[in-house]
Amino acid sequence: MARPEEHRQTERSLTMSRAMVEAIAHEMREDDAVFYMGEDVADYGGIFDSTEGLLDEFGRDRIMDVPISETAYIGAAVGAAQGGMRPIAELMFVDFFGVGMDQIYNQMAKNTYMSGGALSVPMVLTAAVGGTYNDAAQHSQTLYGTFAHLPGMKVVVPSTAYDAKGLLHTAIRDDDPVVYLFHKRLMGIGWLPAPDGPKTGVPEEAYTIPFGRADIKREGADATVVTLGLHVHRALAAADSLADDGIDAEVIDLRTLAPLDIETIRDSVAKTGRLVVVDEDYRSYGLTGEIIAGVAEGDLAALDAVERVALPDVPIPYARPMENEVIPDTDDITAAIRRVRSDE
Amino acid sequence: MLGVTELQDMYETMVMARHYEERLQEEYLEGKQPAFDISAGPIPGELHLAAGHEASGVGVCHHLRAEDSVTAPHRPHHIAIAKGVDLKAMTAEIFGRETGLSGGKGGHMHLFDPDVNFACSGIIAEGCPPAVGAGLDAKKRNADDVAVAFLGEGAIDQGAFLESLNLASVQNLPVVFVIEDNDWAISMPKERVTDVTNGAQRAAGFDLPGTRVDADDVIAISDAATDAIGRARDGNGPSLLEVQVHRRMGHFMGDAEGYRPDADKDAATRRDAIERLETKLRANDIDDETFDELRSRARDRVEEAIEWAKEQPEPEPSAAYEDVFSSPPSEEPERAPSVADTGGED
Ligand SMILES: Cc1ncc(C[n+]2csc(CCOP(=O)(O)OP(=O)(O)O)c2C)c(N)n1
Ligand SMILES: [Mg+2]
Secondary structure (H helix, E strand, O other): OOOOHHHHOOOOEEOHHHHHHHHHHHHHHHOOOEEEEEOOOOOOOOOOOOOOOHHHHHOOOOEEEOOOOHHHHHHHHHHHHHOOOEEEEEEEEHHHHHHHHHHHHHHHOOHHHHOOOOOOOOOEEEEEEOOOOOOOOOOOOOOHHHHHHOOOOEEEOOOOHHHHHHHHHHHHHOOOOEEEEEEHHHOOEOOEOOOOOOOEEOOOOOOOOOOOOOEEEEOOOOEEEEEOOHHHHHHHHHHHHHHOOOOOEEEEEOOEEEOOOHHHHHHHHHHHOEEEEEEEEEOOOOHHHHHHHHHHHHOHHHOOEEEEEEEOOOOOOOOHHHHHHHOOOHHHHHHHHHHHOOOO | OOOHHHHHHHHHHHHHHHHHHHHHHHHHHOOOOOOOOOOOOOOOOOOOOOOOOHHHHHHHHOOOOOOOEEEEOOOOHHHHHHHOOOHHHHHHHHOOOOOOOOOOOOOOOOOOEHHHOEEEOOOOOOOHHHHHHHHHHHHHOOOOOOEEEEEEHHHOOOHHHHHHHHHHHHOOOOEEEEEEEOOEEOOEEHHHHOOOOOHHHHHHHHOOOEEEEOOOOHHHHHHHHHHHHHHHHOOOOOEEEEEEOOOOOOOOOOOOOOOOOHHHHHHHHHOOHHHHHHHHHHHOOOOHHHHHHHHHHHHHHHHHHHHHHHHOOOOOHHHHHOOOOOOOHHHOOOOOOOHHHHOOOO
16 A cells, blocks of 8 residues: 655655654654664664764764674663563674574574563664675675574565655554564765665654555556665666656565565555565565465466566676676566566 | 795785775775665775774685685685685676676675585674584595684674584584674674673583684784694684674765764774784894885785776666576476376386
8 A cells, every 4th residue: 555645745855864863763762762773873874874973972882883693782682672661683694694593583583472462562673784894795695585484574675765764663562572674875975876766855754654554656457567765766766767768567575574564565566466476685585475475375367477586596696797687677667567568 | 844935925915905995995985975875886885894803814724725615604704715716707796797706696794606615695693604504515535625604703692603603513514613703784883792702602502612812913813823723624613703893984875973972993903913014024034125015916916906897897777687597497497297208108
């Protein structure tokens, strides 16, 4: 469901990182239980500007630099959350999740259920995701599907500053663990230029965006493109380029993976009959297959043609020609839209 | 005790490692000015240069043979150079070329040269367990090979490191852990993240010898490494070494170091292990002419490697699909007898 248009109206535009920082600062002012832990989040302000300026206002007790000990500090966030705090723990790159994964999927994600609902774990785990700048196999993944696959975590992936702020307010106020994955390329960092799309109007006051509501970023009748994160902007560029050829693609930004708004996608496919799912995560056993299955379960007959555009099942290579080959770009999306329209 | 010839060799390698980083810095910044775009220029991605770490790589690796294994962290060049990694192939890898060590798949944080048993990991402390495994391999083969894991002082709070100390200890494996203490983990000074800032003290908890070398001095580091490596080679088990080095540049290229006091950076620049060794050599009557020769040989090798690397072709995009497995599934021979062979009976 698209949010009411009036929410987008505002004079002021912000980068995604500024929008996130604003949400964190607001929640920290309102609630003493909110605090932030991570590597280089204090003086540095986050390698990807996720906490820039917060140390000055909140001090080291609430903007906490922690040792390079992901197991310990992510697990400490779990324990503090169970005790009544509302921690935000930042994993500098999502690729490092392996180091602290037990705390994430066996503790954070399961304690509510295993306690029969006696406990809750109101924490946010943030992490930077994504490639496109040649950082190679250990620093370029998105791993969207990995977190969304494992039950017990709500998974959020903003693509614009407006969504980033609203979704982060919701995440911090949520009583369950939320994994909030922000794409490095969208943050508006000085040394990593962002495309035009993510910098949007952002209201100064706090607002929440409910989880489980996909956003139709572009309406169209000829094909449905479902995607998230950086690839929302690549899909919009693809859709724009096809408009000249009379192909009118609808672009749906998932915004949250768990819960997943399958209804919005089904409604769109009911209209277009053609589905392209675009993901910056690995192809197999992931988001692309999940979305297509969800649509098929709803109405198999509604699907005239399907394409998935995702990372092939290889680690992400360093050198430019190879990285460009594996990470889907606008041309890959354009070609996929043309393919699902090829029998027209 | 190191002879003067050995010291000259070490000096040459240190100069080479320093010059390498200074030249890579220049190459890296090309195309990234005036606006710094990390993905632009001849070397894209993150680049962690090790200027100021030379004494560690050289002081330790001087005592290693090709058969000995080394794992290095995200800041690996000085260690790779000292271990004898093929300089041209390594440089081509950093430039993302087809003839690089990994054909452009790894990049500067992921250098692998099996010929000299050198490997890297960009994930903090995660090179430690494979080094323990290399020690285990040597022990099982009854070889007197040694494994050395290099890590930063920021990595000593990581489970992978502490678990590795314990496993190496209880199995009495020929492993040396070398902590390169440059005082900083990106923006975090060590006092902020641990109360036991002398990393060598962590050895006591595992009943291992632990030594800290306070001076950024290749001779002192080499002496300590002689003991630790000798001990491992003689079957007397692992040990832990912490050596003081300095970070002369930002954490990565593009790091403005706003968090770092000027005085700290100045001090790091002043305490130069290369100058220290030069003083020592001069006291041993090494003359200007010899210095010139050592320096120009070191620089020439660097220039030659960079020039060569830049002439190399880029990899084909399709190469991205190769090397996921050493025996790709489609090429695997069928192992189970087929129904045709057995007639369908067990
Ligand atoms: C598990 C993990 N966490 C965080 C990082 C991000 N990171 C890269 S280098 C670094 C600092 C490392 O400091 P140190 O070990 O002292 O090495 P130095 O950079 O000073 O040589 C951090 C936090 C990482 N690569 N892996
Ligand atoms: Mg350090």
